[in-house]
Every structure is written in C-alpha cells, then in structure tokens.
Amino acid sequence: MQTVLVTGSAGFIGFHLCRRLLKDGFRVIGLDAMTDYYDVALKEARLAQLPRSNAFVQITGQVEDEGLVMRLFQEHRPDYVIHLAAQAGVRYSIDNPRSYLESNICGSFEILEAGRAYPPRHMLLASTSSAYGANTAMPYRETDKADHQMSFYAATKKATESMAHSYAHLFDLPVTMFRFFTVYGPWGRPDMALFKFTKAILNGDPIDVYNHGDMKRDFTYIDDLVTGIRLLMDAVPQRPEDGVVPEGDSLSPVAPFRVVNIGNSEPVQLTDFIAAIETATGREAIRNLMPMQPGDVPATWADAALLLKLTGFVPSTDVGTGVAHFMRWYQDHYDTGKPSSDG
Template identity: 75%
Template sequence: MTQQTVLVTGSSGFIGYHLCRRLLEDGFRVVGIDNLSDYYSVQLKRDRQAMLEQYPDFSVITRSIEDPGVVLGVFEAHKPDYVVHLAAQAGVRYSIENPRSYLESNITGTFEILEAARAHPPRHMLLASTSSAFGSNTEMPYRETQKADHQMSFYAASKKATENMAHSYAHLFDLPVTMFRFFTVYGPWGRPDMALFKFTRAILAGQPIDVYNYGGMQRDFTYITDLVEAVRLLMDAVPERPADGAVPEGDSLSPVAPHRVINIGNSEPVQLNDFIAAVEAATGRTAERNLMPMQAGDVPATWADASLLRRLTGYTPQTGVAEGVAQFVEWYRAYYPEAPDSQ
C-alpha cells in the first residue's frame, strides 16, 4: 500500500505536535508547516518540533501560511492525501489587543489553504474551529445544528468565518471538509497562555492565581490524547454531498456541500473551582485565589454534545479532569525542573 501523506499546519503547536506524533506512529508521512510565532514561548515550540524531527517520515516548512504562494507550493510539492489545518492565532483575550493578527493568520491563512486545495484537491480537509463559535448561545449542551450567529470575540468571529469560507469552497469545488469545534483542550506540552499552565506555574511558585467570573466559569475540558483520537478517526469519516439535499436528523452535514461541523469535547462541564481543586491535588499545594469578574469576550460556560462524533466514529472522549491534570503537572515538573516549588 502506498504511504499516505498528511499536511498538518501548526505542526509545532500544542495540538499539532500531538497529532503529528500519532500520525507518524500510525505510518503516515507527515509534512508540517509552522512559522514558530512568538505569541508564546518559541523554545517550547522548537522542543516539540525537535521531537517530531526524530521521525524519518516527518518534514517541516518554517513559513507563515498567510504568505502568498507558500501553501500552494507545499501542495504542489507533496500532493497531500489529507490536510489538517490547525495553524491559527489563538486566544480570546489577545484578540482584543491585536485583532489584525487574527485576520491575517486565521482568515487569510485559511484562504490560502482553501485555494491550494482547490488547485490540488486532497481526499479530506479537516479544519480547526472552536467552541467559542457558539457565541452567546445559552442552550446547553451545544449541538452542531444550533445556530451560531453571535460570536463574543474577534477570535471566535474569525473562526466562524473560516467555517463559512470552507463551506463555500466545499459547495463550489466539491472539496470534502470537516470543521472541528474544540472544547478547552489541555494536557502535556500545552500552551502557556492557557489556564492550566498558568495555574500550575503560579501554585507551585506560591503565587496567587486569577480566577475569572469569581470561579463560576464552566468548561468542557478535553484531554489532548482524546482529542487526537477523535481527529484521527474523523479523517476516515469523509463527508459526502447529499444527493437529494436530505440530511439525517442531528447531523450537521450541509444539504448543499460535503461539509460538516463536529464537536470534540468531553460532554461534561466542570466548574472552574473544581478544575483548580484538581490542580491543587496534583501539585500537593493550596491555591491563593484572586477572584475577578468575567473578562470581555468570554462566555460563562461551554458544554459539548458529542453524540454526532460518537455516531460517526464510535468514539467518545473519556479522560477525567483529575487524571488529565495530574498528567500535565507531571510533565510540567519534568520540563521545568528548575521551576520554584513552594513548600
């Protein structure tokens, strides 16, 4: 059997790194693109990339996807069978400070991916979106078939825009597209701007942690290996344009395109205070909480209905917060052995 090639954008990022490892271990040839942006520690990204470069079937292009012609050149050279587009400017709060970076990376970058796929169609395009796309919806759990028209941050708006852009290309050029809506992903090698990283660093150093919405936030925390398993299975769940426009009940498949939106979440909202308690248990330390109001652009709760994922793949994420947080804290202490560990 001919070895299949997967193009992974954002390959040195948190999710990209874990997905690339899984794909390489499954026997795929993986081509990564990552510009090693300085939004957070470039060294952390370089360390992830160095681990991937130990695999003979991995190669990486250190360029920005929004630069004209870069992605097209990669498609022309490698003719990927699958594309998993994870490269993005992430973070709700940073999108208030620097919205242009979201326009360039998320919207222009995705446009370059879609144009390259139009010229060299892969078997399946899988693009990362976010649970933030649900915006001001209050009906829980979030279902993919719910309207999602009122995004609360420019980050969320940029990701919803990519869903719509991809739908138009799927319809016009018959490109099979699956959009993932990720729900608060965490785990080893995670992003330093995420709450778990910040909490662990501060608690071990004996410093206070900022707790938004006075601890009343709820999140559907999804462990990284569960998310990667779901993505890997969804690669084989290629959407097809409905011949008669009829879509099964509960399916987010478009009636006019091979395009589907999929939630990937644990289907279990966790109170922020309970999440902090898991960090306290894993570190053996007690957190000093700095209670703060809700941040602009944020939402008080997320909760995924993952029944469509289960229907398509037979899989449901299942790692509990206590187990997942303990795995992260173990990694953190190994990666930062010099970090202060307050007694």
C-alpha cells in the same frame, strides 16, 4: 504511504497530532511559523520529540504567506490536510485583532485555494467552541445556530467555517470543521489556564479567577482530542444526492461539508478544575477573584453524539487524571530541564 499536511505542527495540538500520525504510519509535512506569541523554546522542544526521517518534513513559514501553501500542495500532493495554524486566544484578540485577521482568515483562504488547485481526499480545519458565542442552550449541538460570537477570535473561526463551506459547495472539496472544547494536557500553551495556574501555584503566586470562579468548561484532554481528529480523517463527508440530511447530522444539504464537536461532554466548574491542580501540586491556590473577562462566556458544554455516530469514539478522560498527566510532564520538563514523553 499516505501524506498528511499539518499546519501549526509545532503548536500544542499540532505536535501531538503529528506524533500520532507518524506512529500510525503516515508521512507528515509540518508547517509552522514559530511565532513568539509564546516561548519559542517550547515549540522547539516539542519538535525535538518528533523523529527526523523521510516520513516527517518540518517547514518554517506563515500559512498566510501568499503562494507558500500552494507550493507545498503542488510538491507533496497531500492526501489529507489538517489545518490547525491560527492565532489563538480569546483575550489576546482584544488587543491585537489584526493578527487574527491575517492568520485565521487569510491563512485559511490560502489553504482553501491550494485545496481547490490540488484537491486532497479530505480537508479538516480547526474551529472552536467559542463559535457558539452567546448561545445559552446546553449542551451545544452542531445543528444549533451560531450567529452571535463574543470575541474577534471566535468571529474569525466562524468566518472560516463559512469560507470552507463555500469552497466545499463550489469545488466539491470534502471539508470537516471540528470545534474544540478547552483542550489541555502535557506540552500545552503557557497562556492557557492550566499552565498559568500550575506555574503560579508552584511559585506561591496568586491566580486570577474570572467571574469569581462561576464558570464551567468542557475540559478535553489532548490525547482524546487527537484520537477524535484521527478518526474523523476517515469520516469523509459526502454531498447528499437528494439534499436530505439525517436528523442530528450537521452535514450540509448542498456540499460535502460537516461541523463536528470534539469535547468531553461533561462541563466542570472552574473551582473544581483548580481543586484538581491543587491536588496534583499538593499546594493550595491563592485566588484573586476577578469579574468576567470581555469576550468570555460563562459555560461551554459539548454534545458529542455526532462524533460518536461518525467514529464510535467520545472523549472520556476525567479532569483529575488529565491534570495529573500534565503535572508529571510540567515538573519533569521545567524542574529537571529534560523533556518528558508523557502525554
């Protein structure tokens, strides 16, 4: 039985990934700080869905705590490491940037140092579509330059990519960075648009619609994202012996390192996303039109050709279907108090 260390295991993506890995027969070591950035009860409810067995070990602790991750690597010798733990959210990074420095930069450093000491078969670290920053050429390709991040959150993620590349080069650590594109679905974070909009619409409260709704996002359903991560585990990058990189590949010419988009490859207008929520709830939203929020970008759109080339898979769940899945979970979980298995 191969072992996977998943950081951020009680988080939205981490929970779904742990569930998939356990289903696929892996032994999973989960690490999560259980911070109160949002309702800890939701994180506890997620973990309650995961089977307690010899195949799953859940540990509470902060990834940035010096020595903690090193001890986990030493004890469990993971075959794969999937680093999802991070302080998330573009808007919160304006008010509390230090938490992003400590969790995203220092935490990732601890992961890389442990990987240096006890090299796994493959390290996969979460990045973000926000790393593309001020780029206006769409769709975003992994080979595009990404030098002008618009938020401190994005800056910490791009810095993590650079840190990981240096470790891959110096210590021959195979590293894949995956850039997420607006992930949504059951068990999602309460600070994300789908969760906030659903709660407000059901309560009859207005929703804040930034840039007057003139925004596009490449909404990616959680199950599609998890499938992409799972398949990328087997797509281990190798340092090219001659330094020549195939066209369209983000593989480094000097390291076993690659950046991969995981997105739906279909930007959706924010107003259409809201309309899908209205359809799912059977209620009309009260819109509070707002200017663009600092740090945000007007559009994101992934080119998923590299993901397809590496795995044979691209996300395909449409927004109407994904929002309907979320709505069934939300109404079950909050209206009846019973956690749902949907999603």
